[in-house]
């Protein structure tokens with residue numbers, strides 16, 4: 193009995209350590225590039241497109257470019273610029289990739305100037321999903337990352353590393 | 368050299384025409400929201416709203432006439448939109464929830480600008496993620512175009528290099544009174560409380576006397 197109890201406590205601790213370790217390690221290095229917290233949002237039913245957000249710091253001396261990526265869960269990942277002028281929402285691929293200036297950090301966030309676009313999603317993204325992806329840079333090459341999927345409508349800082357994103361319901365409140 | 372000059376001039380003319388139409392439209396029609404009553408700004412507006420006939424994701428025919436009798440909140444979007452449209456629908460779902468029972472006194476309407484891809488069944492699946500009171504409308508490209516014209520809404524298909532496309536579109540939520548007259552708009556940048564106030568005022572001012 194005692195052994196069983198201790199055993200399960202140890203197992204639980206080990207499990208928690210393991211899982212928290214995994215979520216905490218949500219930063220990636222690729223040469224001089226530091227990629228922080230790739231995340232996405234749950235998408236509505238049947239949706240074919242999703243968006244990805246992250247921060248990239250270029251700690252090197254040379255400029256680089258984020259040119260896009262791929263994921264088994266989507267047909268392709270592209271870098272998009274979005275804007276709203278005169279209440280007209282527009283979105284365009286960033287030709288040649290998103291510039292990463294040495295010493296600077298670029299942030300892709302909801303409502304921001306740029307996002308990654310998951311095109312041709314194989315299935316809608318649900319809160320707490322993990323989306324494996326490869327990000328591609330002009331000079332640094334490519335790196336495998338995982339996008340944490342937060343709730344629909346989640347803002348910046350959502351799906352932070354505590355693993356308890358606000359609104360844990362899947363695919364919105366009515367599904 | 369000459370060709371370039373002509374190109375330059377025509378670009379300028381195009382820009383001016385664009386500004387004249389959309390600039391005037393957008394600025395003219397979207398005055399700073401008035402706190403007290405959104406109905407106070409109906410006068411002097413070019414008519415937003417007008418005849419259209421579409422079908423909802425639930426299968427019912429929705430026209431400017433069927434919307435009458437209750438105020439409505441009308442906006443345009445499409446399901447391949449990664450950020451703006453789901454966010455608008457998500458926020459609107461939150462607003463309707465906060466309105467509580469009063470939300471039944473208003474008809475929230477999404478009209479697709481992408482009828483090619485947004486069929487009734489696509490919309491039906493999509494709308495399961497949002498407040499069930501929101502109606503998503505689609506129809507033939509001509510019917511959708513008529514609706515966009517009725518609301519003076521800009522939209523445009525933008526081809527991508529891989530044969531796919533996206534849509535530029537006006538992202539305003541128009542508030543229409545129970546007679547189908549323009550009664551203001553919701554600005555996604557204003558705080559939720561301000562948007563709630565506008566919706567409440569719309570419902571109050573629209574209740575039968």
Ligand SMILES: [Cu+2]
Pocket residue numbers: 272283307308309449
């Ligand atoms: Cu995009």
